[in-house]
Amino acid sequence: MSLTIRQKVFVACVVACVLLLWFITTLQSVLEPFFIAALLAYLMNPLVNRVQGWHLSRTLATVVVFLIALLGFVLLLLILLPLLERQISLLIALIPKMFHFVQTVVLPWLSSHFGVNLNLKLSALQDAMAKHWQDAGDIVSKTLQGLSSSGAAVIEGVTNCLLVPVVMFYLIRDWRGVLKGAKTLLPKAIAPTLIQLSVQADEVLGAFFRGQLLVMCGLGILYALGLSLTGLSLGLFIGFISGLLSVVPYLGFIVGFLAALIASFAQYGMDIHMAYVVVVFIIGQIAEGSILTPMLVGDKIGLHPVAVIFAVLAGGHLFGFVGVLLALPVSAVIMVLVRYLYQCYLESDVYQHEATDA
Secondary structure, three states, X not given: OOOOHHHHHHHXXXXXXXXXXXXXXXXXXXXXXXXXXXXHHHHHXXXXXXXXXXXXXXXXXXXXXXXXXHHHHHHHHHHHHHHHHHHHXXXXXXXXXXXXXXXXXXXXXXXXXXXXXXXXXXXHHHHHHHHHHOOOOOHHHHHHHHHHOOHHHHHHHHHHHHHHHHHHHHHHHOHHHHHHHHHHHOOOOOHHHHHHHHHHHHHHHHHHHHHHHHHHHHHHHHXXXXXXXXXXOOHHHHHHHHHHHOOOOOHHHHHHHHXXXXXXXXXXXXXXXXXXXXXXXXXXXXXXXXXXXXXXOOOOXXXXXXXXXXXXXXXHHHHHHHHHHHHHHHHHHHHHHHHHHHHHHHOOHHHHHHHHHO
């Protein structure tokens, strides 16, 4: 029995997914720098295309964008590392007050309202944290000491740091050639359908990567500035963490809101500053739902929040760091295939025949 075009596309997609999973599982540790390089190349390719429109060659446009990105990354590190070090030092100084707040306010409230009696030895936990974090402010030196204790870790880290930009440069430069070569390998009978699906997947991935990254950065800046304006010492740290965690729906809001309330109480006590924190996060949620997400991401991804959480956890459990990186992009592509299969089902004889009988 001969297969239809849609059936051939379905079989090809299933086989490709199985082979991809086997490939990732087998070469997980080797593929990490290549995945990172491919992701960065994919994100930077539209910018290279725009620079190439200034009548530059592809190689020269790639060099220009690559140097700009490298300079921006170095400047970002020079700005953020001192800020992060100061914020961590402030966090360590506020830890005793936070533990006191939990011990004297949170636990009695849980006990009186819900009958939950938690006998937590917070003093022992605080002493253990202080013992291990007393020198946490010196991030750079601690990192260098950890790396120097393992020659293999140093070699692997240096290799990955050198490999990622090199692979990324060649991928960006040869991006069009890679796509053209992949297109010539497609079976002619199903090539138009596969190309159409790949275009839809590219729209979804572009909406996710570029849009969601901009949303994360926007929320991080909004929360960091808002909390800093309220006078919160840890405003920058909590704000950027909230923006980073916002890739998972509501996680950034919940973690940031609770952390900001505790930090505000530890710094000022029960006063108007806690209300300021509430206002900042309400404004952030309104901005995310009404401005940032509709404008930068839209509704192209179509992933339910529960599906997003499951995808991130499952990807991390199955493939570690690579799985976390690929969880949402792969889920978005799977959604494109699911929509395609759903449309195939609606046009199939089985569905149409049942509809006619009804």
